[in-house]
Amino acid sequence: MTEGRQTLYRKVAADLRLAIVEGAYGSGGRLPAESELAQVHGVSRGTVRQALAVLRADGLVTSRRGTRRVVLGTARVQSFSELLSFTRWARSIGEEPGGRLIAVERGPADEAERGQLRLEPDEEVCRVLRVRTLSGAPVMVERTVYPAHIGEIVAGLDPAAVSHTVPLEERGVLFSDAHHTIDLALADADDARLLGCRAGDPLLRERRRTTDPSGTPVEWSEDRYLPGTVAFTVHNSADVSSLSRRAVI
Numbered sequence: 524m525t526e527g528r529q530t531l532y533r534k535v536a537a538d539l540r541l542a543i544v545e546g547a548y549g550s551g552g553r554l555p556a557e558s559e560l561a562q563v564h565g566v567s568r569g570t571v572r573q574a575l576a577v578l579r580a581d582g583l584v585t586s587r588r589g590t591r592r593v594v595l596g597t598a599r600v601q602s603f604s605e606l607l608s609f610t611r612w613a614r615s616i617g618e619e620p621g622g623r624l625i626a627v628e629r630g631p632a633d634e635a636e637r638g639q640l641r642l643e644p645d646e647e648v649c650r651v652l653r654v655r656t657l658s659g660a661p662v663m664v665e666r667t668v669y670p671a672h673i674g675e676i677v678a679g680l681d682p683a684a685v686s687h688t689v690p691l692e693e694r695g696v697l698f699s700d701a702h703h704t705i706d707l708a709l710a711d712a713d714d715a716r717l718l719g720c721r722a723g724d725p726l727l728r729e730r731r732r733t734t735d736p737s738g739t740p741v742e743w744s745e746d747r748y749l750p751g752t753v754a755f756t757v758h759n760s761a762d763v764s765s766l767s768r769r770a771v772i
Contacts, residue, residue: 532573535564539574540615543583543594554584554592608688608698609655609663609746621656622665624682625717629674636668639732639743649674651687654717655746661718662752667744696741701733705755708747718749725750 548554560571575592578584584592613620632648648668655663669677676694677687708728715722726747733742
């Protein structure tokens with residue numbers, strides 16, 4: 524698949540997802556035929572099939588062969604193939620995202636940070652600790668490490684800013700690709716204090732390294748979620764593979 528076609532099918536999938544979330548087809552309604560969608564979006568039917576495969580992976584439409592796709596509803600999922608930030612994901616599922624800045628510190632990068640961000644031994648990083656909320660309830664502690672030049676921008680943002688991604692993008696810091704690792708971690712003292720759990724309780728952990736369009740790392744983040752607040756699902760097919768996050772609160 525060429526890069527151009529890959530970009531097209533993701534755009535078509537995003538446009539269809541927005542229409543579904545806004546109720547354009549109704550829950551249980553049928554999407555237009557592939558040929559009609561191809562004409563409306565100005566793409567080939569193959570591109571439409573790729574876009575529909577993404578929606579199927581996200582649980583938004585059925586995938587019965589030989590029939591038009593049926594909308595299953597506005598499922599609370601987010602495809603990481605589209606690299607939505609926590610704020611944009613929360614709003615896409617009808618939740619009000621929030622964030623509270625706990626600490627910002629600058630210092631020499633340790634060995635792990637140098638490896639993830641491809642830094643030289645004498646380079647510094649900016650470490651940011653935040654608690655994230657959905658509709659006022661704390662659900663996740665976010666620990667993000669930025670290269671120093673990006674950290675300077677983050678340190679200058681309003682501490683009450685809900686999103687860091689948007690102002691960074693406005694300043695030319697682009698988030699293009701990410702590698703995710705999902706596992707469990709035990710809550711430490713900060714997690715317990717910020718999430719209202721007990722130290723030692725198991726938390727769902729997502730570690731993420733994000734790069735810009737040139738492949739240069741722009742962040743290394745570890746997000747720890749309270750159990751029962753989100754779930755991650757993986758869908759594999761011959762057409763598309765995607766990792767999705769959904770709210771289960």
